[in-house]
Amino acid sequence: MKPKTPKPPAHLTEQTRAWWRFVVREYALEPHHLRILQAAAECWDRLQQAREILLRDGLVVEGREGGIRPHPAVAIERDSRISFARLVRELDLDTEPSSSARTAPPALRSNRRGL
Numbered sequence: 001m002k003p004k005t006p007k008p009p010a011h012l013t014e015q016t017r018a019w020w021r022f023v024v025r026e027y028a029l030e031p032h033h034l035r036i037l038q039a040a041a042e043c044w045d046r047l048q049q050a051r052e053i054l055l056r057d058g059l060v061v062e063g064r065e066g067g068i069r070p071h072p073a074v075a076i077e078r079d080s081r082i083s084f085a086r087l088v089r090e091l092d093l094d095t096e097p098s099s100s101a102r103t104a105p106p107a108l109r110s111n112r113r114g115l
Contacts, residue, residue: 040087
């Protein structure tokens with residue numbers, strides 16, 4: 001019997017759910033990897049939401065004193081982009097999956113002394 005493939009979270013956009021399905025199909029992921037994958041997918045969607053707001057409103061807004069300041073969505077976009085990159089790196093998705101057998105992301109080495 002073929003193992004059941006986890007479904008992507010319903011709150012993700014269709015494009016992000018397609019990416020989720022691709023990753024789950026191509027890589028052998030443990031339950032904790034699926035949580036990291038979900039967090040990465042959510043970061044990507046949040047990044048795209050912030051970009052849409054910035055395209056609509058512009059990069060700067062008027063401040064209280066009449067000057068201009070960065071739009072709050074600039075920080076959301078930046079933070080989401082950084083988080084997405086870190087989470088994808090944590091999953092080690094930059095390597096090509098083996099064509100003969102799926103591979104799990106490598107285990108992290110402990111930083112504790114003596115291990």
